[in-house]
Amino acid sequence: MATKRRKLVVVSNRGAYRREGGKRWVRSAGGLVTALHPVLQKRGGVWVSSRPARDFGSVTIPAPxxxxxxxHVSLKGSERSGFYEGVSNAVLWPLLHGFEPTIQVGDASWSSYVSANQEFADTALAASGSSDLIWIQDYHLMLVPGLxxxxxxxxRIGWFCHIPWPPPDTFGILPWREELLEGLLGADVLGFHLPEYANHFRQCVERFTVHPVTPDGIEYRGRTVRTVAEPVGIPVQESQALATDPEIGEQAAQIRQLMGNRQIILGVDRLDYTKGIPERLAAFEGLLRKDRGARTRYALVQVMVPSRTDVKAYADLKREIDRMVGDINGRYAETGRVPVHYLYRNLSRRALFAHYRAADVALVTPLRDGMNLVAHEYAAARADENGVLVLSEFAGASKHLKGAVLVNPYDVESTTGAMHRALTMKPNERQKRMRALRSEVMRLDxxxxxxxxxxxxxxx
Structure with a gap:
């Protein structure tokens, strides 16, 4: 007799969909949504998530x-602010990415983080039965496994980290390091994108707790907690359909025509200081400055999804990027042509894939990133085996996508050189690299x- 499959209950701060005001549905942006929505669509289950007060990266859609x-978990006022803007995004996000100088521990409300995690835990328990699988996601909810x-x-409790996990010297800065580790050890399986991140976590447990770390896992209160490294991918079948959709192909051709048939360099990022957008703009300006003819041959299309603009660091970054785009276009534009086309909004997946298919080069150059699924999506979109991916060596995806041109995004001049190399690459090398990329992306479904x-x- 076949064993009944356990219900899957996913718990995350942000969900894929929510309904607002009757028939209005909103889909959120981000890699976590890209990864988990198709999994739940295939398997079924429950998605527990919060109702954000404001969601800058969402797109209104027909009822899915x-x-x-x-x-849904409804967090109110100061609790949500302390949990989300405070501990999660002013402390944990920068620290786990290795941006220690930007953390604001003194302004963070630990009590709000604790109470919010308790609400997520209570909602997950209410949505699940004793035999169901509870799969908790990311740094917002590090106490939920223990709760x-x-x-x-x-x-059966799992937790997956969608961003990097730093070494102990960095993680140890946190005043709540023991509480967070103890909370996570409530899980049965702790997942990370890369072995490097999993090893860092185990090192943190060794240094900051008394729990033994063995080759089999972490011994915790009579249980063995396993750590696994599983790089996330994209829904390959859906992506392949978008890559060969004739209507999207027509949209891609229209984009190229609008660009005056210049070679297109594409960046797609959420507004965030980890994404390296100012460094990318500086590198593109270097290309224009060094080669006067570049302004008539190349165009940069930068899609930037709004995010957290009520947080000062993000509002400041937005102003800096706006200024840089204006300066570059003011300096290098010609009548009827601007070098940087700046789209400050979220695009539908169909529109996004049209841009992927139109672009000669994709620039995925974060200063630090757990994985980065834009790199995967660009390769998946190129069924024509054309296009070049320029990828930061500090993105988790660089460990798998060997067909990319790797760059150090902090080295602006080197990134300029990588752009030029990608734009002038011979067709046979472009095809060879893209084939390698696509093969790996298909494997990492x-x-x-x-x-x-x-x-x-x-x-x-």
């Missing part, structure tokens, strides 16, 4: 046909990632 249920465990000792992780969780 969801194969899973939605459950769920205290109420349901036999629960999001369903492979989810199936592998869930199998590890069910095996505990």
């Amino acid at each position: 046909k969801l194969a899973y249920e939605l459950a 769920v465990r205290t109420k349901r000792a036999k629960a 999001v369903h492979r990632w989810a199936d592998s992780y869930i199998a590890a969780l069910e095996d505990t």
